[in-house]
Amino acid sequence: MDRLILPFAVLICCLVSSASPQELTKCVVGLQVVDKEGKTGIIVAEGNKLCQVKYADGQIYNWIFWNLRPTTASDKPAAATPNAATPDTAGRSSTNTPPNLTVLRPASSRSLVYRADRRGHFSLTATVNGAPLRFIVDTGASLVALTLEDARAAGIGRSELVFNQLTHTANGAVRFAPVMLREIRIEQLSVENVPAAVIESLDQSLLGMSFLKRLKSFEMREGALTISW
Numbered sequence: 001m002d003r004l005i006l007p008f009a010v011l012i013c014c015l016v017s018s019a020s021p022q023e024l025t026k027c028v029v030g031l032q033v034v035d036k037e038g039k040t041g042i043i044v045a046e047g048n049k050l051c052q053v054k055y056a057d058g059q060i061y062n063w064i065f066w067n068l069r070p071t072t073a074s075d076k077p078a079a080a081t082p083n084a085a086t087p088d089t090a091g092r093s094s095t096n097t098p099p100n101l102t103v104l105r106p107a108s109s110r111s112l113v114y115r116a117d118r119r120g121h122f123s124l125t126a127t128v129n130g131a132p133l134r135f136i137v138d139t140g141a142s143l144v145a146l147t148l149e150d151a152r153a154a155g156i157g158r159s160e161l162v163f164n165q166l167t168h169t170a171n172g173a174v175r176f177a178p179v180m181l182r183e184i185r186i187e188q189l190s191v192e193n194v195p196a197a198v199i200e201s202l203d204q205s206l207l208g209m210s211f212l213k214r215l216k217s218f219e220m221r222e223g224a225l226t227i228s229w
């Protein structure tokens with residue numbers, strides 16, 4: 001299985017879309033940003049594609065940088081600094097609280113944690129179109145990639161596949177068939193309409209960035225993978 005996992009770690013680079021002008025391209029410490037939930041905070045640290053964003057109530061949450069955008073003039077009235085104090089229980093603001101301050105608290109996220117195996121891979125079972133399939137998490141793959149067998153289990157017949165796309169790997173050029181997966185579910189997490197590729201020569205299905213970028217965040221650290229949504 002290892003022989004074919006590495007070549008597809010750089011899978012389908014040509015299909016990765018560039019970040020929109022309002023998205024960040026990297027974490028910039030000190031930058032005021034708006035997250036996907038419309039909450040405003042300040043980036044206080046960065047690491048492994050994750051920006052640590054501190055909010056007005058002191059809470060810090062990790063976000064993948066492309067799920068953040070810099071604040072604009074229209075965002076300023078709702079912006080709050082991390083050092084701002086919250087109103088007291090009597091409704092009075094503390095002396096450090098600016099007038100009309102909106103205290104922003106991000107919605108609590110849900111997370112799953114997976115441990116790496118002896119080879120350092122993160123393997124998990126995801127339900128694709130109702131069928132449980134085994135995946136290796138691969139941040140280097142731009143798309144979720146399915147073996148022919150797993151595609152068939154997910155209800156995608158061989159006659160439906162058109163191998164009209166080409167990608168270049170360490171083992172040379174490989175053709176793949178683009179497909180759209182109705183749903184990928186991992187325990188309580190469900191993501192719909194996920195672009196994917198079916199590859200004839202693949203031995204192990206890969207959970208790539210077309211799924212991972214739909215998460216609120218993911219982090220690989222000290223032998224653990226944490227995904228949040």
